[in-house]
Amino acid sequence: MKTVYHKADSRGYADHGWLKSHHTFSFANYYNPERMNFGVLRVLNDDQVASGMGFGKHPHRDMEIVSIPLEGDLEHQDSIGTTAVIKKGEIQVMSAGTGVQHSEYNKNKDEIVKFLQIWIIPNKMNVEPRYDQISIKEGEKRNDFQQILSPNQDDEGVWIHQNAWFNLAKFDKGNAKKYQMHDPNNGVYIFVLKGSAKVGDQHLETRDGFGIWETEGFTLEATDDSEILLMEVPMELPQ
Known part of the structure; x- marks a missing residue:
């Protein structure tokens, strides 16, 4: 990792x-x-x-x-x-x-x-x-990952020309959930819109960013009522 x-x-x-x-x-x-x-x-x-x-x-x-x-x-x-x-x-x-x-x-x-x-x-x-x-308000979820972007036209959210997935996480304080990578060659960039959270031993405050890759998944825990954007993207640039 x-x-x-x-x-x-x-x-x-x-x-x-x-x-x-x-x-x-x-x-x-x-x-x-x-x-x-x-x-x-x-x-x-x-x-x-x-x-x-x-x-x-x-x-x-x-x-x-x-x-x-x-x-x-x-x-x-x-x-x-x-x-x-x-x-x-x-x-x-x-x-x-x-x-x-x-x-x-x-x-x-x-x-x-x-x-x-x-x-x-x-x-x-x-x-x-x-x-x-x-x-994306209509599909809003609490204490879960809400997919808002993917590579697939028929999937939840908008789609783009890239093997990428975006999720919103609106978590109440103390809630945690494991994020599973869609692709082992991808990484996830976590951006805290408001509140605070932690991934492993890393504490994140509002507007902090945290990238994680070379892992199958990780657990995101809210240490306050939080809104967090997770952006899973390929780590290798197109040739």
């Missing part, structure tokens, strides 16, 4: 006034050669956007981009004809593929938006760009 621990205050940080962003991995002006990725998990940005502000239209290609709102309403527009608003309790995925342009704005003039922006390196390049958005 191998592990890596990223304390919340060790992340990169950018304050652009309208945008405040914490970067778990190297991004934009934050560069740390030891924090480039966790397997195919390339970007994990913890963003806060001021009211009425946002990201103007910009391009992406050959990347699976996942957005998970934590607070407020985020408006999305893209070059494949999508106009949508995503909010807490939903998940959005965009396969950039051969190329897509999109913009993201805080739809509200009187409150901030907080959301996670996650980039996954795909296992298929030059795919047709696509967009999907679903409610």
